[in-house]
Amino acid sequence: MASFWHVVTRGHAVEPERGWATVGEIGAKPKARMATTTETAVRVARLLPTDLSGRETLVEYQARGGYADETWTRTGVELIDAVEASGLRGRGGSGFPAGRKWRSVAGQPGGRVVLINAAESEPASRKDRTLLILRPHLVLEGALLAARAVGADEVVLYAHDDAADALASVEAAWHELKTLRWRLPRWRIVTAAHGYVAGEESAAIQRCNGKAAKPTFKPPLAYQRGIRNRPTLVQNVETLANIPLIGARGADWFRTVGTPEFPGTVLVTLSGAVRRPGVYEVGSGTPLGDVLEELGGGTPGGAGIRAVLVGGYFAGWLPGTAVDRVQLEPASLARHGVALGSAAIVVVPDTVCGLTQAVRLLQFFADESARQCGPCTFGTQAMADALGRIARGRLEPNDLVRLRTWAERTLPRRGACGHLDGATIAATTALRVFADEIGTHTRRGTCGKPATVVLPGLEEPSRREPS
Numbered sequence: 286m287a288s289f290w291h292v293v294t295r296g297h298a299v300e301p302e303r304g305w306a307t308v309g310e311i312g313a314k315p316k317a318r319m320a321t322t323t324e325t326a327v328r329v330a331r332l333l334p335t336d337l338s339g340r341e342t343l344v345e346y347q348a349r350g351g352y353a354d355e356t357w358t359r360t361g362v363e364l365i366d367a368v369e370a371s372g373l374r375g376r377g378g379s380g381f382p383a384g385r386k387w388r389s390v391a392g393q394p395g396g397r398v399v400l401i402n403a404a405e406s407e408p409a410s411r412k413d414r415t416l417l418i419l420r421p422h423l424v425l426e427g428a429l430l431a432a433r434a435v436g437a438d439e440v441v442l443y444a445h446d447d448a449a450d451a452l453a454s455v456e457a458a459w460h461e462l463k464t465l466r467w468r469l470p471r472w473r474i475v476t477a478a479h480g481y482v483a484g485e486e487s488a489a490i491q492r493c494n495g496k497a498a499k500p501t502f503k504p505p506l507a508y509q510r511g512i513r514n515r516p517t518l519v520q521n522v523e524t525l526a527n528i529p530l531i532g533a534r535g536a537d538w539f540r541t542v543g544t545p546e547f548p549g550t551v552l553v554t555l556s557g558a559v560r561r562p563g564v565y566e567v568g569s570g571t572p573l574g575d576v577l578e579e580l581g582g583g584t585p586g587g588a589g590i591r592a593v594l595v596g597g598y599f600a601g602w603l604p605g606t607a608v609d610r611v612q613l614e615p616a617s618l619a620r621h622g623v624a625l626g627s628a629a630i631v632v633v634p635d636t637v638c639g640l641t642q643a644v645r646l647l648q649f650f651a652d653e654s655a656r657q658c659g660p661c662t663f664g665t666q667a668m669a670d671a672l673g674r675i676a677r678g679r680l681e682p683n684d685l686v687r688l689r690t691w692a693e694r695t696l697p698r699r700g701a702c703g704h705l706d707g708a709t710i711a712a713t714t715a716l717r718v719f720a721d722e723i724g725t726h727t728r729r730g731t732c733g734k735p736a737t738v739v740l741p742g743l744e745e746p747s748r749r750e751p752s
């Protein structure tokens with residue numbers, strides 16, 4: 286993968302473009318060298334403190350207030366009440382209220398399990414890996430508190446097998462934790478081969494149960510029957526990282542940053558046409574334009590912004606013209622037809638062909654389909670093929686009408702998991718955002734701009750030939 290990433294740990298940037306290292310680059314060994322950047326008004330430091338320069342040890346974490354007595358004297362019920370009152374919502378993509386999920390799991394009979402979803406299968410996201418590498422104890426304490434609250438005697442960390450750096454960091458933290466001689470739940474790490482749908486929660490559970498990491502039809506949901514048929518709390522890494530802070534400082538403190546509907550901070554991963562790509566922490570509700578300018582440093586060469594993926598590959602295309610009108614919180618984004626998702630923000634400059642990005646993204650959804658549901662297997666490829674033909678100016682009669690009908694009416698909610706819905710959102714928003722390019726390509730087969738793909742992980746063409 287191209288050297289896109291640098292990791293920003295409040296005040297420090299690691300910039301691979303200048304031959305420096307990256308935590309984010311898949312398969313790359315992090316060899317961090319730090320450069321100082323200036324703090325900005327936009328940046329917040331709850332999950333990623335400024336003075337971190339590598340893995341935070343147990344001693345350092347405790348010095349920062351971790352594993353605090355006041356947190357651990359809370360009962361399970363008190364913890365659930367605090368999480369519910371905090372308004373914390375899941376950071377893995379769906380934004381489901383964490384407190385409500387905890388209550389559902391705690392209300393189920395039998396032994397329970399906590400699953401830390403560290404798959405981070407979204408190619409444009411590096412936030413979970415960054416947290417695990419830099420602050421493994423924050424995530425572990427979140428998981429342990431969750432286990433206490435829902436009455437779980439087992440904690441499982443689920444990650445992709447190429448996340449060796451993150452896994453090594455967590456394993457080291459777990460060994461340190463054992464020196465405290467606490468009564469810890471059973472602990473295991475489960476890995477899966479890389480794949481987009483492998484991060485979906487039922488796929489994660491399948492893998493933890495020794496099967497292929499493919500989604501299943503629901504019900505049962507994880508909270509009813511998950512790992513070894515036990516009620517399972519599946520929670521994203523970033524979601525769990527917020528728990529020790531809520532436990533120690535309380536729900537009211539948590540709500541002092543962010544919007545009332547989506548309190549707290551958001552870890553955004555900036556990539557594409559930004560001068561300072563990386564992982565940054567901002568309050569929810571921060572204007573997107575401020576994030577791109579103040580943290581991302583604007584576009585290289587001052588290029589205009591043609592479009593942005595705000596919530597990763599799942600959550601839809603936003604036109605560049607809307608950047609200064611949206612805030613990073615679900616309601617504002619929903620008014621523009623997109624979602625916060627995993628807050629992986631990819632900027633497409635107006636110097637490359639936008640329609641090319643949209644076609645490549647649809648082909649990604651087709652390539653990554655688990656091919657279990659007919660509508661997903663055939664629908665994702667049919668949408669990619671139709672938009673591909675439009676982009677090449679070789680469209681068949683009704684291609685545009687059919688694509689719109691599939692994306693808006695025929696395919697939504699027809700898959701066992703959200704993958705197909707992600708593809709339909711990518712298609713419907715592309716039809717809207719790239720309408721001008723579609724008109725030009727339909728007539729001339731090109732818009733004249735380079736067909737260079739700027740989406741992380743998708744720079745290489747798909748192995749499948751377009752039809």
Ligand SMILES: Cc1cc2nc3c(=O)[nH]c(=O)nc-3n(C[C@H](O)[C@H](O)[C@H](O)COP(=O)(O)O)c2cc1C
Pocket residue numbers: 374375376377378379380381402403404405406407481482483484485486487519520521522524525702703704
């Ligand atoms: C295709 C697909 C892929 C997903 N990949 C991830 C992932 O890599 N990591 C993650 O935390 N959630 C992922 N999710 C969301 C999970 O299914 C689940 O909602 C989440 O882990 C719950 O945690 P949260 O409530 O803390 O967000 C994915 C969902 C879908 C439909």
Ligand code: SF4
Pocket residue numbers: 482499500501653654655656657658659661662699700701702703704705
């Ligand atoms: S919707 Fe697609 S990815 Fe999800 S289970 Fe069905 S075939 Fe697999």
